[in-house]
Amino acid sequence: MPVPAPNLYPDFNTIRLSHVCLNVSDLAASKTFYTDILGLQVTDESETHVYLRAMEERGHHCVILQKSDLPGTVEVMGFKTFDEADLNKAETYFQSKGRPTSWVERPYQGRTLLTSDNMGIPLEFYHKMDRLPPIHQQYALYRGVKPLRIDHFNCFTPSVDESVAFYSDFGFRVTEYTEDEQSKHLWAAWMHRKGGVHDMAFTNGKGPRMHHVAFWVPTPLNIIDLLDLMATSGYVSNIERGPGRHGISNAFFLYILDPEGHRIEIYCSDYQTVDPDLEPIKWDLTDPQRQTLWGAPAPRSWFEHGTEFVGAETRESELKASPIIAP
Template identity: 25%
Template sequence: MNQLNEHGITHLRHVDLAVTDFETQRTFYKDTWGLTEQGRDGDLSYFAAEGSPEQYVIRLRRADEKRLDLISFGADSTQSVDALAQKLGSEGVQLVSEPGTLQTAGGGYGFRFFDIDGRTIEISTDVETRQHRAIEEGEAIPVRISHAVMNSNDPNRTRDFYANTLGFKLSDTLWGEHMGEMMHFMRCNDWHHSLAIARGPHTSVHHVSFEMRGLDEYMRGTGRVMRAGIKKIWGPGRHNAGNNTFSYFLDPSGNTMEYTTELEKIETDQWHPAVYDIADPMTQDQWGTADPMSEIIARDSFNAPDKGVFVAPPV
């Protein structure tokens, strides 16, 4: 893999959500979304993607308030974890925990900190992998977690934090005449983006995306979720930036979840980020099968203001 992150950050591991409707959400992720409940631990539930070696890609926590608990990224070594923690501390980034043995499923070694918007971010290494398998033809379940997109009311500041502090590279940007820069796609490996920052009214989860095996499996999964009566926000279609397909749904607690496939890999170090005008219909959907992007569609993914800003999750 080329273009490795200068601080040893390798990939997106998991996104951890606190929800008020725990049992409803467990049923949704197992029976409708196609993840495997890998384990239960009291008020925690861990969900794996069958095609991924990660212990889990979504963690649910039963809570009185809905919030993002944390986003976890992998690192290539304990040395990288230690060096990054020391760097962040010296730059005034607030550490939530010092590097040490992790108490969560799969163990490992890592630390947590608040990003510039107050999200809890975890960097970890040496986490045990799980037995995974090749997803078969026609099997419409997620292969892996693809990317996480977060709302920020100052997306350029957030982009700069991830670029300058954590070594993420900018892949592309969406721009609108009235709103300015609307979304920044950031990468830490050769996938077009593992993280994106969207312009929103407040800090919150915009969406979490899952890679499907191929176009047929992506469409079958999209249809299954639609038939289950889950609200589809947008799609199916194919974005320009990243060249990936999209179908967005609202999970029962109001977080947007996406099925995608064929996300672009960036094979060249001479990549020049493009700025795509959202007024061009091809920017949002090359196929023309999705409804045109509108304020109504956009508003669905603004989400509620996150209750977890600058508050570390209990676990």
């Protein structure tokens, strides 16, 4: 199935991904992991919520940890629009696609539209978020893996073809994709708004579920430092995959699990994709360097474990093709 042509003039203008709200059972344990181990900065906290940002971010938060009766789930994924008018356009757009829409109150955000994609992934769009003073040169604050910014989401979907078509229609552009040569269906795809390899990616599998949320770090050495820290501070079993380099995106990567089972990728070294006529790169599912240019193959858990979205019903994928899996 061919990758859809990019819609360069969508009904509304999404700038980038913005934040994610993760549901947890033990707020203190999760806060310790995200601050002392990863190195995110607390911007506010209460008995039920912890708000965090990375070192280069001026917006109030990129991660919300929410104490919940549904721990290990994802509440919502957030995106920023170009201006306020785009929010009304987005409401009209999602309604035209038969998706539910409502206006919700979110701390530290302006008007926020809550909706969902064609698979049921809860999405929210806003334009204004409280701005905070810059801290990227306050080097005494840097710790853990020294995360600079949130980079992307990756989600399991039962139909990558359908997910890609939906996001392409409102302006996301495919940078790289994996096609199963036998069925001619997409097995995975990487889509962006901000000019990197991806803001949102989709992987074939039972879904919708979140595969991972990723954070950009300055260098591969930061990832090595994180591995040393996790191995000597009680988190060695939370290391799932890596380090290594992806063929897709060219990223130097590490995958870890937080205390609630949410997967996190630590990520650097991808490339610029701002040209609107940039041709997407095609990969064959059987290419061994597709997912791992070098490094150990991904373990089975990397293809099977994900965290569910609140309110979204999951279903199995009909595409049964399989990539290389570590024994």
